[in-house]
Amino acid sequence: MTDLTPPVAPSLSARARAALGRRNLVFVGLMGAGKSAIGRMTASQLGLPFVDTDAEIERVSRMTISELFAAYGEGEFRELETRVIKRLLRTGPRVISTGGGAFINEKTRKQIERGGISLWLKADLDVLWERVNKRDHRPLLKTENPKQTLENLMSQRYPVYALADMTVQSRDERKEIIVDEVLAAIVEYCTKGHKYE
Numbered sequence: 001m002t003d004l005t006p007p008v009a010p011s012l013s014a015r016a017r018a019a020l021g022r023r024n025l026v027f028v029g030l031m032g033a034g035k036s037a038i039g040r041m042t043a044s045q046l047g048l049p050f051v052d053t054d055a056e057i058e059r060v061s062r063m064t065i066s067e068l069f070a071a072y073g074e075g076e077f078r079e080l081e082t083r084v085i086k087r088l089l090r091t092g093p094r095v096i097s098t099g100g101g102a103f104i105n106e107k108t109r110k111q112i113e114r115g116g117i118s119l120w121l122k123a124d125l126d127v128l129w130e131r132v133n134k135r136d137h138r139p140l141l142k143t144e145n146p147k148q149t150l151e152n153l154m155s156q157r158y159p160v161y162a163l164a165d166m167t168v169q170s171r172d173e174r175k176e177i178i179v180d181e182v183l184a185a186i187v188e189y190c191t192k193g194h195k196y197e
């Protein structure tokens, strides 16, 4: 008997998973861009383990990010961040969401370049502000004018985030839509092999 079942096209998730192969996928971008939330959902779509580097740092140090900044300062936090990311990149594949400053640190950025493919979740100031001002766990934003601080960080950091392999616009749109755009970016970048913007 002939099989009359029509062929089923592989889903976007399956195509992205195949395109990624053994590589790690690393989310970078400013505070509030959605790295932690979108990273977790992307990992689930890809059927891969997810690690948020801030959560991992908090787990190994048994301190919150705010406590680490207060007790040891940003310099020590960056050292810890670099070590944690280096260790995570040694194995895989997995999805890794970094804290906003990780990719700015040259040592960490080089590690990410070697151990994975990077995706910048890019967002406008108003989108970022709307999201970060709801919570107060980000030590760098404990300033007199946190929105201005965020804007200053945008001008300093955006040229560096732009070095990422892929860029996806994070905006006032359902998270599922952003995740689909991330999956499409992976397919495009991994099959064509040039920067995706």
Ligand SMILES: Nc1ncnc2c1ncn2[C@@H]1O[C@H](COP(=O)(O)OP(=O)(O)O)[C@@H](O)[C@H]1O
Pocket: 029, 030, 031, 032, 033, 034, 035, 036, 037, 038, 131, 132, 171, 172, 173, 174, 175, 178
């Ligand atoms: N597309 C989106 N739409 C609405 N809220 C979002 C979206 N993406 C992220 N968020 C929310 O914005 C907040 C900040 O996101 P988070 O993932 O913590 O950002 P990051 O890790 O980049 O700092 C969270 O409350 C998250 O659920």
Ligand SMILES: O=C(O)C1=C[C@@H](OP(=O)(O)O)[C@@H](O)[C@H](O)C1
Pocket: 029, 030, 031, 032, 035, 036, 054, 065, 098, 099, 100, 101, 102, 137, 138, 139, 140
């Ligand atoms: O931008 C930064 O330098 C930081 C971003 C934070 O992570 P999110 O980007 O996930 O908020 C966290 O790592 C720390 O507060 C420092």
Ligand SMILES: [Mg+2]
Pocket: 035, 036, 052, 054, 097, 098, 099
């Ligand atoms: Mg985060």
